[in-house]
Amino acid sequence: MKVALFLALAMLGALGATAAAATGAAPGILAGSAALAFLGLAAGAAAAALELRAPDDLREPRTPRGPTSPSPIPSDGVTRPVFGKMWLGALAAFGVLGLVPLVSLARKPGRRVLTGWRPGLRLVDENNRPIGFDRLVAGGIETVFPQNGVDLPDASTVLIRVAPELVNGAADGRAAAAGYLAFSKICTHAGCPVALYRRQSHELFCPCHQSRFDVLDGAKNLSGPAPRPLPRLAIDVDAQGYLVARGDFDAPVGPDDWDRVR
Ligand code: FES
Structure with a gap:
């Protein structure tokens, strides 16, 4: 048995x-x-x-022929x-x-990682407080996370607000039309946090190897070793006036070999 x-x-x-x-x-x-x-x-x-x-005590007398005992x-x-x-x-x-x-x-090569972002999930600060529509003024920047996901390492996001006339985002919802843009905070080169923002030139800057990203052009890489743009997070505003995600990032976060397939 x-x-x-x-x-x-x-x-x-x-x-x-x-x-x-x-x-x-x-x-x-x-x-x-x-x-x-x-x-x-x-x-x-x-x-x-x-x-x-x-x-050990099994002994059986020899017989001239034929089977002995069963197994x-x-x-x-x-x-x-x-x-x-x-x-x-x-x-x-x-x-x-x-x-x-x-x-x-x-599995399909290059399948994107699912981070903690989901449609309708509110953007929150490091204390898990939701980000209201008026949180930032033009030129402002803040690190945000998915609600109840502050500790998710691949979901950290930089929220930036620029002058609305600089963004052609009317078709992307109320948040984009108001100048809000959101990108992954994880550099696509080696995964450093992209936390520096030059508001005059609208560039995000990675301090590790000096990659620069143009936030007005989809965070495309302007210089430095980063091989691709920072993934973008489409956002919107919910009925209570808080910023929410419209889904997950539009591309895998971080370096190309960072946990790309699960
Ligand atoms: S990690 Fe950002 S440029 Fe190298």
């Missing part, structure tokens, strides 16, 4: 790991399920070995065919687990 129990755990773990990989679950769930699968298989093999071992297994009520099927089931589950790398390969 112990062998059957361990093999069932191995099957459960292998199938769980496969499901975790397919659904993009947290790495801890995938690792835990895989560990359960391997431990279950190892424990099942060890229990089967103990079952197969003949007792000591199964001895706990699990019939031999069921026992064999359990092993086959465990091996099949491990075969499915072998598809996990293929699941990862099948």
Whole structure:
């Protein structure tokens, strides 16, 4: 019975790991399920070995020919065919687990990371207080986060307000029409926080390797090693007058190799 129990755990773990990989679950769930699968298989093999071992006091007189005694297994009520099927089931589950790398390969390269931003989620400051429509004046800048997501490392965002006439944002909603622009705070070169803003030239500046980004032109890189613009966060205003996200960033945040695929 112990062998059957361990093999069932191995099957459960292998199938769980496969499901975790397919659904993009947290790495801890995938690792835990895989560990359960391997431990279950190892424990099942060890229990089967103990079952197969003949007792030390087993002595049988030699007979000239013919079979001696039947194998000591199964001895706990699990019939031999069921026992064999359990092993086959465990091996099949491990075969499915072998598809996990293929699941990862099948994902579209460059698939964007989902950060904490979602449509309708309010922009908040570092104290989780929502950002009202009148929070900034033209030339102002503030670091904002998704509501209840201040500790999310890849969601930090710089909110900038420029003179409305500088933004062709009427089609992008009330916030953009009022001069609000929002970009990922994580530099696309090596991930430093892009926190410096030159309001005269409307540039964001990364202090690590001096990349400059033009906030009036989609945060495109003006100079420095950053390979692409800062991802933009489209924002709007809700019925209570607070700034809200219209979705997630329009591109993966940070360097190209930063957790790009999950
Ligand atoms: S990290 Fe920003 S320019 Fe290198």
